Amino acid sequence: xxxxxxxxxxxxxxxxxxxxxxxxxxxxxxxxxxxxxxxxxxxxxxxxxxxxxxxxxxxxxxxxxxxxxxxxxxxxxxxxxxxxxxxxxxxxxxxxxxxxxxxxxxxxxxxxxxxxxxxxxxxxxxxxxxxxxxxxxxxxxxxxxxxxxxxxxxxxxxxxxxxxxxxxxxxxxxxxxxxxxxxxxxxxxxxxxxxxxxxxxxxxxxxxxxxxxxxxxxxxxxxxxxxxxxxxxxxxxxxxxxxxxxxxxxxxxxxxxxxxxxxxxxxxxxxxxxxxxxxxxxxxxxxxxxxxxxxxxxxxxxxxxxxxxxxxxxxxxxxxxxxxxxxxxxxxxxxxxxxxxxxxxxxxxxxxxxxxxxxxxxxxxxxxxxxxxxxxxxxxxxxxxxxxxxxxxxxxxxxxxxxxxxxxxxxxxxxxxxxxxxxxxxxxxxxxxx
Numbered sequence: 001x002x003x004x005x006x007x008x009x010x011x012x013x014x015x016x017x018x019x020x021x022x023x024x025x026x027x028x029x030x031x032x033x034x035x036x037x038x039x040x041x042x043x044x045x046x047x048x049x050x051x052x053x054x055x056x057x058x059x060x061x062x063x064x065x066x067x068x069x070x071x072x073x074x075x076x077x078x079x080x081x082x083x084x085x086x087x088x089x090x091x092x093x094x095x096x097x098x099x100x101x102x103x104x105x106x107x108x109x110x111x112x113x114x115x116x117x118x119x120x121x122x123x124x125x126x127x128x129x130x131x132x133x134x135x136x137x138x139x140x141x142x143x144x145x146x147x148x149x150x151x152x153x154x155x156x157x158x159x160x161x162x163x164x165x166x167x168x169x170x171x172x173x174x175x176x177x178x179x180x181x182x183x184x185x186x187x188x189x190x191x192x193x194x195x196x197x198x199x200x201x202x203x204x205x206x207x208x209x210x211x212x213x214x215x216x217x218x219x220x221x222x223x224x225x226x227x228x229x230x231x232x233x234x235x236x237x238x239x240x241x242x243x244x245x246x247x248x249x250x251x252x253x254x255x256x257x258x259x260x261x262x263x264x265x266x267x268x269x270x271x272x273x274x275x276x277x278x279x280x281x282x283x284x285x286x287x288x289x290x291x292x293x294x295x296x297x298x299x300x301x302x303x304x305x306x307x308x309x310x311x312x313x314x315x316x317x318x319x320x321x322x323x324x325x326x327x328x329x330x331x332x333x334x335x336x337x338x339x340x341x342x343x344x345x346x347x348x349x350x351x352x353x354x355x356x357x358x359x360x361x362x363x364x365x366x367x368x369x370x371x372x373x374x375x376x377x378x379x380x381x382x383x384x385x386x387x388x389x390x391x392x393x394x395x396x397x398x399x400x401x402x403x404x405x406x407x408x409x410x411x412x413x414x415x416x417x418x419x420x421x422x423x424x425x426x427x428x429x430x431x432x433x434x
Contacts, residue, residue: 003304005082009082009434010302013073017078018078021079025078027090029045039058039100040081041100044079046067052076055077055099056080140178141177141179142218146212152208160204165191167191171187172191182235182237183211186207190204210356218232240320249311250310251309252309253277253282254332255275255284258276259362260273270288273287275300276364277310278332278334284320285362286321304328306329310324338364339366340383341365344363360414362411367382368380371386377396387414389420390420393420398433403426409424409425411424
């Protein structure tokens with residue numbers, strides 16, 4: 001396992017788990033430990049009479065523990081991995097005990113069943129009927145959505161704040177009923193605009209324009225060629241099928257995991273991994289969806305490098321990808337940067353010419369520094385041009401501590417004129433903000 005202590009700690013769900021994991025990375029805390037090429041395991045002393053049984057599947061860096069914690073990974077899993085990095089000679093057992101072997105066998109069996117399920121022949125006639133019914137529901141919902149937007153413009157946008165949150169919440173629910181979750185999220189985003197802030201009119205108009213483009217695109221999809229047609233359907237909320245990847249090329253590269261974002265909605269957690277290809281210069285977004293209480297099959301640690309094969313989903317502007325296979329690799333020097341914000345805006349303008357309702361994207365920008373202007377933090381390049389840091393950014397002190405306020409190469413994720421720093425290069429080493 002070629003992971004550093006910092007990379008392991010980046011897996012922690014919060015700061016308290018990070019500290020607790022460090023505290024458990026001592027031999028005195030463990031009754032027994034073992035390791036082989038497939039797994040780590042150990043029994044950790046707890047408050048009860050029985051030690052907690054902790055396991056790590058090294059093939060995917062997945063965790064299981066008998067403790068009652070709902071955090072993933074728990075402090076015991078983090079402590080076990082940290083202990084292995086610090087004291088590998090302490091792990092003398094290499095034959096998995098029954099409780100570990102059973103878990104590993106079940107994981108292998110589940111993966112095999114998932115593969116078999118994908119290969120099953122579907123009832124194409126029934127599938128086509130369901131698809132047609134959904135398309136009609138979406139079309140009906142879009143007609144209401146377009147009328148709703150016309151009413152907003154007709155009555156004047158200045159009346160929007162007084163109508164309150166329900167104006168957007170009700171239409172968002174209507175889009176859920178119409179089986180268009182993507183449009184529902186776009187409407188909800190319009191409702192989240194701060195209507196007491198200067199410039200809200202422009203923000204609202206921009207978001208309504210994006211919604212209109214997607215909705216109108218769906219109405220006219222028969223006149224639109226792929227892959228733009230696929231992009232429109234994705235924004236509507238149609239899932240991107242794994243089957244669509246069969247004919248897509250495999251992109252091999254030495255990838256740097258720039259960042260990981262975690263978004264929790266109800267019982268579903270979405271993990272967003274941003275990757276950068278050192279040879280190809282490609283940026284990739286890898287998504288993983290987790291049901292509460294379940295671990296994921298893919299664990300990519302921010303700040304690590306992997307040799308991997310990625311397949312990008314069909315799009316006129318390919319960004320989302322799936323990882324076909326990968327292995328942890330060593331560090332590599334970063335050489336391709338955007339030199340300033342003008343370069344970033346030029347790249348964005350080119351992207352908008354292809355996909356005018358695109359999502360946030362990752363960029364690596366050279367020589368930018370955090371500066372405070374008018375009580376708001378910005379990122380300033382060597383040409384003295386500034387971009388606002390995303391509102392609610394909670395890693396400012398980490399950014400200031402690592403950069404020292406100096407100009408550094410930095411990875412950011414953003415859209416148009418608001419960016420969130422993810423990591424910086426210090427003496428040629430990539431450091432994730434935490």
